[in-house]
Amino acid sequence: VSGSAAYVAGVGMTRFGRFPERAVASLGREAGLAALRDAGVEPSAVQAVVCGSARSGTLLGRESGLGQLVGWELGIRHVPVHNLKNYCASGADAMDVGRTIVQSGDADVVLVLGVEKMSQRRGRGAALTSDGMEVEGDLGFSPPGYFGLLAQRHMAEYGTTREQLAMVAVKNRRMGAMSPYPQYRDTVTVEDVLDSRPMVGVLNLLDCCPTTDGAAAVVLVSEAVADRVGRARLVRVSTVLRSGLYDQVKDATTFDLDVRTAHAAYERAGIGPEDVDVAEVHDAFTIAEIVHYEDLGFCAKGDGGKLVHEGVTDLGGRLPVSTGGGLMSRGHPLGATGVAQVVEVATQLRGEAGERQVEGARVGLTHVAGGFMEGDIATSGIAVLSR
Amino acid sequence: VSAETFLPGEDAREIPVMRRSEEGWELLGSRCPRCGEHRYPARVLCPHDLSECDVVALSPVGVVYAAAQVHLGPVGFPAPYWVGWIDLPEEVRVYTILDVPDGTEAVPGDRAELAPRVVRTEPHEVVGPVFRTGR
Numbered sequence: 353v354s355g356s357a358a359y360v361a362g363v364g365m366t367r368f369g370r371f372p373e374r375a376v377a378s379l380g381r382e383a384g385l386a387a388l389r390d391a392g393v394e395p396s397a398v399q400a401v402v403c404g405s406a407r408s409g410t411l412l413g414r415e416s417g418l419g420q421l422v423g424w425e426l427g428i429r430h431v432p433v434h435n436l437k438n439y440c441a442s443g444a445d446a447m448d449v450g451r452t453i454v455q456s457g458d459a460d461v462v463l464v465l466g467v468e469k470m471s472q473r474r475g476r477g478a479a480l481t482s483d484g485m486e487v488e489g490d491l492g493f494s495p496p497g498y499f500g501l502l503a504q505r506h507m508a509e510y511g512t513t514r515e516q517l518a519m520v521a522v523k524n525r526r527m528g529a530m531s532p533y534p535q536y537r538d539t540v541t542v543e544d545v546l547d548s549r550p551m552v553g554v555l556n557l558l559d560c561c562p563t564t565d566g567a568a569a570v571v572l573v574s575e576a577v578a579d580r581v582g583r584a585r586l587v588r589v590s591t592v593l594r595s596g597l598y599d600q601v602k603d604a605t606t607f608d609l610d611v612r613t614a615h616a617a618y619e620r621a622g623i624g625p626e627d628v629d630v631a632e633v634h635d636a637f638t639i640a641e642i643v644h645y646e647d648l649g650f651c652a653k654g655d656g657g658k659l660v661h662e663g664v665t666d667l668g669g670r671l672p673v674s675t676g677g678g679l680m681s682r683g684h685p686l687g688a689t690g691v692a693q694v695v696e697v698a699t700q701l702r703g704e705a706g707e708r709q710v711e712g713a714r715v716g717l718t719h720v721a722g723g724f725m726e727g728d729i730a731t732s733g734i735a736v737l738s739r
Numbered sequence: 740v741s742a743e744t745f746l747p748g749e750d751a752r753e754i755p756v757m758r759r760s761e762e763g764w765e766l767l768g769s770r771c772p773r774c775g776e777h778r779y780p781a782r783v784l785c786p787h788d789l790s791e792c793d794v795v796a797l798s799p800v801g802v803v804y805a806a807a808q809v810h811l812g813p814v815g816f817p818a819p820y821w822v823g824w825i826d827l828p829e830e831v832r833v834y835t836i837l838d839v840p841d842g843t844e845a846v847p848g849d850r851a852e853l854a855p856r857v858v859r860t861e862p863h864e865v866v867g868p869v870f871r872t873g874r
Contacts, residue, residue, distance in 0.1 A: 486752060487748035491834065491858060493813075494809075497812075501806070550810035552811075553808060600779070600830060604824070
């Protein structure tokens with residue numbers, strides 16, 4: 353890694369939700385335009401586009417070229433455009449590639465996009481995030497099933513309670529109600545979660561994130577640009593992306609891939625988990641957020657349930673997590689999530705998060721766990737942001 | 740397997756997850772001839788030393804690592820049904836559907852025995868490596 357840095361100069365996103373009447377181009381255009389305007393960058397200044405989207409082929413019949421489509425909408429032409437597909441981590445992948453391009457010196461201004469439209473859906477009801485699980489797919493596998501099994505082990509081994517799982521949803525829905533962007537902007541109670549429709553094992557409907565349409569965008573700029581325009585509103589960003597470990601018999605209450613990726617991310621950023629002031633993690637399921645606390649080093653192994661129970665990760669706690677509502681509230685437009693997380697954390701570090709602002713936040717982290725492969729998570733993507 | 744019946748992931752995997760022997764269905768894994776590591780589903784090359792692996796029958800009896808009842812499943816899988824992870828003596832973990840006797844629940848530590856059956860019929864019939872649980 354070179355000594356130079358990449359900086360977030362502008363952020364933008366659509367409201368997330370279900371918008372079957374909106375074209376995917378419209379979602380991408382709105383997010384991209386907002387990010388360009390926030391950064392004060394003209395389309396002609398953009399020197400590369402990176403676009404993450406996981407399911408545009410299956411769902412929309414547009415497998416290739418979403419980056420070109422959104423770029424065309426925004427008047428960006430004759431630049432390198434990279435289209436990335438990497439499960440739920442497609443947006444995190446786009447951030448990693450964008451950061452790499454900026455640090456390589458190939459481009460000083462890069463537009464990073466995450467775009468997904470899921471309300472338009474062929475093959476309704478089939479599990480959407482299980483590429484790499486062809487055998488399991490014929491055996492009734494779904495992501496909730498995986499996390500239902502994981503929840504059983506975590507509760508048995510560490511005494512994590514059903515109520516603690518519910519508290520993740522309650523917390524994230526409450527913070528989501530303070531943001532203009534989430535799909536769900538109402539709150540829920542522990543009782544609501546416990547009384548919602550059973551899904552798999554102990555997990556109920558309100559333990560699971562919804563499927564969602566939405567787009568998010570980030571303008572990344574180089575050290576040279578930062579020197580020229582000043583760093584007053586810039587947020588420094590470093591990223592790490594890693595593929596799975598594929599171990600066979602393992603402790604299913606931890607993702608060793610995330611543990612190792614977090615180590616690499618902290619090392620690259622020159623910080624430790626104790627320095628993190630605010631975080632967005634991949635809370636696709638309530639139990640997942642609890643496991644991510646542990647794997648990212650926010651607490652000791654097994655203490656994740658206590659962390660949410662004691663309010664440590666709530667607004668006003670030592671380390672608020674999912675201030676943007678997380679996947680629980682914001683929803684999960686697969687390829688957009690990793691970029692939307694960066695939008696939220698950058699907004700926090702700029703002190704512009706309004707009612708949900710984490711006072712004095714200087715260091716933030718985003719985390720996505722994407723896809724499955726041979727029983728393991730297929731991708732881990734972590735970004736560390738700082739002022 | 741007849742022309743109309745498939746094994747799980749058959750169109751995507753080079754090595755099938757089961758084969759029929761004189762005694763019935765066998766669960767297949769791979770074994771590296773150099774390091775001895777088993778994998779399920781079977782791999783062509785050992786991920787550690789890239790040796791060409793042997794295809795071997797795995798033990799039909801294992802232990803439940805985790806189990807959960809599915810109340811709302813994907814299309815083609817009418818709920819409720821059980822899924823779980825079974826640990827086999829070869830140190831492989833098998834995700835599959837479980838047959839849990841009426842009036843019981845599957846919990847970690849339960850014995851589990853291979854008992855293949857048809858697991859789905861649409862869009863085509865699939866015979867899966869179902870495990871039957873018990874104490």
